[in-house]
Amino acid sequence: MISLQDLKHSLISELELYATELKGKLQSVKKGISHLETQIRRLEDNILGQEYNQINYFSSLRRLHSDWPKWLQFMRQNVAKETQDRVQEMRHKLPIEDDYYGALNSIYVLLDVYLITPQDFAKGLLNGKQYNSSLDALDCYAVAQFALRNEYYKEALEWFYLSWNYQQNLKESQHKYFLLMGLDPVRFSKLYSRNLLKENKKVEAWKVLKEALLLPHHDIILFRKLREIERNFYVHSKPETSVTREYWTDHRECCRGEYKPPKGLSCYYEYGADPFLRIAPFKVELLNRSPYVAAYYDVLNDSEIEELKLMSSPQIRRSLLYNHTLDIDQADVDRTSNSVFMEETGITLLETISQRAADMTDLYVTAISSEDLQVINYGLGGQYTPHCDYFDENAENGDRLATVLFYLTDVQQGGATVFPFLRLSYFPKKGSALIFRNLDNAMSGDKDSTHSACPVLFGNKWVATKWIYHFDQMTRWPCLSIKK
Ligand SMILES: O=C(O)CCC(=O)C(=O)O
Ligand SMILES: [Fe+2]
Structure with a gap:
């Protein structure tokens, strides 16, 4: 049996051979560079001296046409092929x-x-x-x-x-x-x-x-992992008392659509900051001033919606909620849906949706200032009882300033998104989105943003949420007076 010591020595001598051949290749490249430099300099001198004629025209054309492929071929040439073969041979003798x-x-x-x-x-x-x-x-x-x-x-x-x-x-x-x-x-x-x-x-x-x-x-994965940990910090420290049962009556009434739509508010075209919006502005219906709640119509088209559903379906899993007593995430009757956070990097559709959320909100919607898009599917009876989207912690990267909730389906019956404190109901409309603010002007959680997803009575409800953090938005959000 060949000893480890001998193996090490043969590996070293093969590597030395490899280094010598590499050096040879390096020298050829350097020679090539200086040759090219001399030729280019001569050509430039000729041009400056108005001597741009068929001779130098041909010679520069030939160089570009014929020399470059040769260089490419040379770059691709395998250095020290035999040395590589011998090292490959050694594999059989190496420890397995x-x-x-x-x-x-x-x-x-x-x-x-x-x-x-x-x-x-x-x-x-x-x-x-x-x-x-x-x-x-x-x-x-x-x-x-x-x-x-x-x-x-x-x-x-x-x-x-x-x-x-x-x-x-x-x-x-x-x-x-x-x-x-x-x-x-x-x-x-x-x-x-x-x-x-x-x-x-x-x-x-x-x-x-x-x-x-x-x-x-x-890479971005590091950042997302960091975000995931932070998300857990928040969720775990979320006060249990954040949602009490006292406004459940309002929740139910809102789900049944018993309150009239708000009066005195407006519908308007939103032109935003992007020049493209001059031609295709958003159609907005303001539903509440403070906290800001507004519906944006026709923001996703049918093919985008189909693609999003298709892409998320294989990954979608039962949504979980944090259980404070057991200190675990678990399935819970308060949130009966399936959901998935979609890894956005490099996926054109998801990046487009993020950009649209940015255009709609006029906020920075980047990997740092927002969470990945979460796609959620509710079946019959599927719901999310009253809750707030904010964490209410003084986190370094900020809290969820705004929620953009895209509706990927109409729902035949039920499935409204409601704000019990505001006595406000929004019934899903395919392609629309609801934008609401979760933080007040002091960037603390605004209890009035409490909302719920009413149980689906008939049909199937698909939505997608984009949470935008207040971190990084100081140039996008005006300083407003703080509500006492
Ligand atoms: O599905 C809805 O209508 C609301 C979803 C929601 O509030 C959430 O996922 O935090
Ligand atoms: Fe929510």
């Missing part, structure tokens, strides 16, 4: 997955039997004896991932923490090497925070994500 996972597993066995801490193990201290060997950030990361995959959450956390600590002291060049070898700090943060959440360490998970957002290549 079984060996690797076996070694990882025995780390856990050793730590468990001999009560060695991950810290001591990583620095080569085994039962009081110091060895001249240690693990690095990548090794610890591998052990952490193995533990996470096997659901040893507590152990995984210690290894993540160790790896994270080592990473703090790496030099720039080491970071690059580790990145090449699979230690991507963004992915690391996602796994680390997932592990922290499994151990119910929400604040720590939040901090890891927050810090990761400062990384140069952070």
Whole structure:
């Protein structure tokens, strides 16, 4: 059997060969660049000197026509094909997955039997004896991932923490090497925070994500995960008394449509800030001044609605509500619907809908200042009893300033959205949207925005909600007097 040591040596010599051939390619490119530069300079001199003739016309045309494809071909050429083949050959001699996972597993066995801490193990201290060997950030990361995959959450956390600590002291060049070898700090943060959440360490998970957002290549998923944690903070700390039963009578009466529509308010065309709205303004019906509630008609067309329903249907699941006593999210009779938050990035339709919400509200509707679109489906009897959409917490990223509720269907009977305190009912109209403000001018929750989704008596109700945060909107919202 070939030893690990020998394997390492052959890998190094193959890599050296590879580096030499790469250097050769690099030199050819550099030579090519200087040749091209000289030619271009000559051509420019000629043009400046009014010598733009058939000769230099042909020569520049030929270069563009024939040289570029050659360069492309050259770029695509495989460097050190034989070296690559030999490295590929070596694969058969390298440790296989079984060996690797076996070694990882025995780390856990050793730590468990001999009560060695991950810290001591990583620095080569085994039962009081110091060895001249240690693990690095990548090794610890591998052990952490193995533990996470096997659901040893507590152990995984210690290894993540160790790896994270080592990473703090790496030099720039080491970071690059580790990145090449699979230690991507963004992915690391996602796994680390997932592990922290499994151990119910929400604040720590939040901090890891927050810090990761400062990384140069952070992605939107990090942000969404951060948002998800924040959402849970809010939901978990939502006061139980936020909705009492006293206005249930109004809720029922509103559901039956017993209150007359508000008088003295207006219908108008909203031209907004986008020049396009000059040609196609929104048709708005103001339903209440404070808190602002208004219906916008014909904001989604039939094909957009069909696409949205089609796209969300496979993912839609029973909606859950937070149970304060049991400290879990669970299905609840107060919210009987199916719903899903749609991941928006790169999905044209969802981005268009966000943009439309921005045009309608004149607010910033970005990944930072809003939640993903939530599609909700209520079957027969489906409802959402009186509740507020705001969290009423002084959260760093703000609270839900406004709700844009798109109606994707008419409902034959029932299914109105009602505001018991305002004695206001809105019966679903396909393609329309209701916009209402949840916060008052001091950006605190406005109780009057309490609303409910009345039970569907006949038909099937589809809606989609877009929640917009007050965070980031200071340039979009005028300073208004604060209601006492
Ligand atoms: O479906 C409705 O009419 C209202 C939905 C709602 O209020 C919510 O999802 O928060
Ligand atoms: Fe709501």
